[in-house]
Amino acid sequence: MSENAASDFETQPLREFTERAYLDYSMYVILDRALPHVSDGxxxxxxxxxxxxxxxxxxxxxxxxxxxxxxxxxxxxxxxxxxxxxxxxxxxxxxxxxxxxxxxxxxxxxxxxxxxxxxxxxxxxxxxxxxxxxxxxxxxxxxxxxxxxxxxxxxxxxxxxxARLPNVLLNGGSGIAVGMATDIPPHNLREVVDACVHLLDRPEATTAELCEHVPAPDFPTASDVITPREELRTIYERGHGTVRARARWEYEREQAQIVIHALPYQVAGAKVMEQIAAQIQSRKLPMVEDLRDESDHDAPVRIVVQLRSRRQDPERVMDHLFATTDLERGYRVHLNVIGLDGRPRVFSLRDLLAEWLSFRTETVRRRLTWRLEKVEDRLHILEGLLTAYLNIDEVIAIIREEDEPKPVLMERFGLSDAQAEAILELRLRHLARLEEMKIRGEQGDLERERDELRATLGDAARLREQVKSELLGDAEAHGDERRSPLVQRGPARAMDETELMPSEPVTVVLSEKGWVRAAKGHEVDATGLSYKAGDGYLDHALGRSNQPAIFLDSTGRAYAVPAHTLPSARSQGEPLTKRLTPPEKARFQSVLAGDSESRWLLASDAGYGFRVPLRELFSRNRSGKAVLTLPDGAAVLPPVTVPAEADGAEVVVASSDGRLLVFPLEELPEMARGKGNKLIGIPAQRLRDREEVVVAVAVLPAGAALRVEAGKTGKRLSHSDLEAFRAARGRRGVQLPRGLRQIRGLHVEN
The missing domain is CATH 3.90.199.10 (Topoisomerase II, domain 5)
Known part of the structure; x- marks a missing residue:
């Protein structure tokens, strides 16, 4: 290659070339493609x-x-x-x-x-x-x-x-550049103008004060803005954050249907329908019977969620849908805008409005200056035309006689080039007397306008008033009411697995070896089910498929397993140890089920016990939770259900010595866990030597009778028959007749 050819090329390191090229590209994308300008948005x-x-x-x-x-x-x-x-x-x-x-x-x-x-x-x-x-x-x-x-x-x-209005806030916008992005939500025109007027009147106003006028974004769709006001104020102060919007709905009780009539910004109704339908098909919304899209020209958004009955809670259903679908959505806010200095930066609400007002004030100044120049130029022309009308005969004579009338006119009447040109361009029809009057009238109007323009341009306060009046005029012409109301709402919470399951009656069966299964319905003969060789029936409980089954082991620990996850009773079940991790040598002894607010009596054969709500026995831990504290050598007795109507109910305690004690249920405290209170007074030495222990506990509703199972026989004791055994809690109790002292169990009878 010749030296001349080589001189046509520039040689530079690849690192410098790529760095400069990438920087140029970055600035091009930022300034000329992705980010809006504060002036016109x-x-x-x-x-x-x-x-x-x-x-x-x-x-x-x-x-x-x-x-x-x-x-x-x-x-x-x-x-x-x-x-x-x-x-x-x-x-x-x-x-x-x-x-x-x-x-x-x-x-x-x-x-x-x-x-x-x-x-x-x-x-x-x-x-x-x-x-x-x-x-x-x-x-x-x-x-x-x-x-x-x-x-x-x-x-x-x-x-x-x-721009006569801060379009950068009104319509917002989004964009991704190199190393930066912008997300500006839309706002209400009247609110933004009110904030601008407030800032013009009080230049020292803070963002918090401006938020009184601009409380939140105003989306084109009429969804609710649920972000708290304090959080919105923080977003506007920092220039970034997240705003949450939620669909609007109403409940039509007669038809048991939820009607969604406004969706969040940029959320498609078809997408929401798809999300809800997917949950219905996967049986995660058992309370919903049907889903319909009834949108039409008159109702652009009308999504109907048909509930199974009026007993369903629409608030809870919608709370779940807000948490699991696009019916509630968050919008990123990042007020990143190219400022008047040509540099992008993140603005607070106050700084953004102040920047735009600076632009608008300068724009009005330039417009008024331009208009003043036009007015002065026209007045200058009118002055020359008026001179011509006052000397019309001489002007006509000069034009007729001179080859170059323009310089002659300029010299004779002291006219400028523009004035002489305007005179020469006059048509004959404009030489009438009436035209002179029009010129004088126009001249007077323009002089008044000139004085007004000069006064406005020379006074900063008048210029601000000019900007303010124009803003208010445009707000009146183009403004409207807020579409997205700002409402206070708590955070959405999805339903847990048990709430979403259909509520069907089930019978949970526990075997002696700790195997568990669940049968549909409450009419199941749990003792008649088939069991593995060497195994047999131990206990069962009646509950519902959307409730947990509670298991109590021999150490006093409680475990919870969702009932709907248990194997079918058609099989022989599965061992609980597959799901739970009880202490070594512990055995599962009882199963409980029912409403979380139901009460149970837990007791040990050492003669101690307490009442406990079933909810206190729930535990997600595989190793359960310690509930009943056992004295040394004591064993857990089968739990006993406490009637919902506890008024007049009584506790019956039977010991291995054939003693029976009846005392009011209200004397037994309600606890979440612990050893409990003394039920019956067994001498300490006899208890330590296991010579006498509690063998059975029962809770009698008011007026109910008791059947005592002893040996191979049993006897029914009426409410009045029990009078001889009534005493305060913790007393020794009264021995039953000789034939009833080998107590096997206590049963409540009506």
Whole structure:
């Protein structure tokens, strides 16, 4: 290669080249693609679409034109990128469920909330600008913004649009650049304007004060904003956080149906239907009978969740759906915007509004300055025209006689070049006396306007009032009521597995060897089931499939197993040790089931016991929880259910010495765990030597009779027969007649 050819190339290290190239690319993506500018809240492609449509004359009063025409102009004149991406950006600005205040009025298929990307091709749709778009364009030709060459230098385009409202907050936006992103939720126009006015009146106002005017984002869909006010204030102070929105619904009691009539922002009804239907099909929503989509033109969102009966709690069902579906959704907030200095940064609400007001104030100043120059130029022309009318004959003579009348006029009447040119361009019809009067009238109006403009530009307070009055006027023209109410709601909580299971009667059966199974229904003969060789029936309990079964072992520990997970009674079950880890040499002795608020009496054969709610026996631990504390050498007695109506109920305690004690149930305390209180007074020495222990315990409802099983016989003792055995808790008790002292059990009879 020759030396001249080599000099045409620049040589540099690859590391430096890639670093610079990546940095250039990063800055291009950040500044010219992904992040909005604080002035008009638009990205370059959005700004070029709006400007191109205004150049095509597509105002809100114009006829619609094909979207392909707009996209062609944008790509050909200002934005040489892909037509699909450009059209999609145009579609987003036309979707009322995407933009809080759409900039484009679309005709045709522009997508739906269920599928925002289902819009028709640009050759089929038509568009024009909305009335709201005027706030971005009205002041464009009034010296308010800088103009820059387009990509090929053939045309000029505005660097920014002179937004009359803080569109950066009103419509929000999202974007991902290199190393940074932005997520700005939409807000209510009137609320934001009120905050701007407050900041104009009180420049020292804090974000907390502004949050009184802008309490939360205002989404296009009428969903509830459930983030607490304190948390929202923190988000606006820091410029980042998460806002949660929740669907709105109502309960129609007569039909036992939940009607969802507003979905969170950017949530598709079809997706929610799919999520709920999946839970119904997998039997995770047993309380829901049917799901229907009754949405139509009059009710754009109407999703009906049909409950099985009016006994179901709609609040609990919706709480579960909020936790498990898109009916509740969180939205990331990151107020990352390109500031007036051309640098992106995260703004607080106050700083963002202050930055925009600075832009708006300067824009109004430039507009008024431009107008003042126009007024002064016109007054200058009118002054020359008036001179001509006052000397009309001499002016006409000069024009008729001179080959070059312009310099003669300038010298004779002291006119400027512009004034002389205006006189020479006058038509004969304008030489009438009436025109002189019109000029004087226009001159007076313009002089008053000039004085007003000078006074406004020379007084910062008047300029602020000008900005404020224009903001309030635009708020009146384009503002509306808040759509997303700010409501106080607790966090959503999904139902646990037991709540979601159908509530069916089951009988839980425990064998002597610790094998367990569950049979449907309460009419099961547990003793008649088949058992493995060497095994047999031990205990059973009646419960429901959505309740846990509680097992009590010989050490006084309690274990909980969901009843619906137990094997069917058609088989011989499975050992509990497969699911639980009891202490070494411990044996499972009893099974309990029922409502969590039911009460049971737990006792040891040492003569101690207490009442306990069943819920206190629940444990998710494989090793269970210690409930009944046993004295040395003592054993656990079978638990006894306590009647729901405890008034007048009595506890019956029988010892191996044939003694019986009856005392009021209310004398026995309710505890969560422990040894309990003394039930019957057995001498300590006899208890230590195991010469006498408690063999049975029963709880008698008020007025009930007792059957004592002893030896091979038994005897029924009526309520009055028990009078001889009644005493205070902890007493020695009274011995039964000789034939009833070998007590095997106590049973309650009506």
């Amino acid at each position: 638009l990205k370059p492609v959005q700004r070029r679409i709006v400007y191109a449509m205004s150049e095509l004359g597509l105002s809100a009063a114009a006829k619609y034109k094909k979207s392909a025409r707009t996209v062609g102009d944008v790509l050909g004149k200002y934005h040489p990128h892909g037509d699909a991406a450009c059209y999609e950006a145009m579609v987003h600005m036309a979707q009322p469920f995407t933009y809080r205040y759409p900039l484009i009025d679309g005709q045709g298929n522009w997508g739906s909330p269920d599928d925002p990307k289902s819009f028709a091709a640009m050759r089929y749709t038509e568009a024009r600008l909305t009335p709201y778009a005027r706030v971005l364009l009205n002041e464009l030709g009034q010296g308010t913004v800088e103009w820059i060459p387009n990509f090929d230098g053939a045309l000029q385009e505005p660097e920014r649009l002179p």
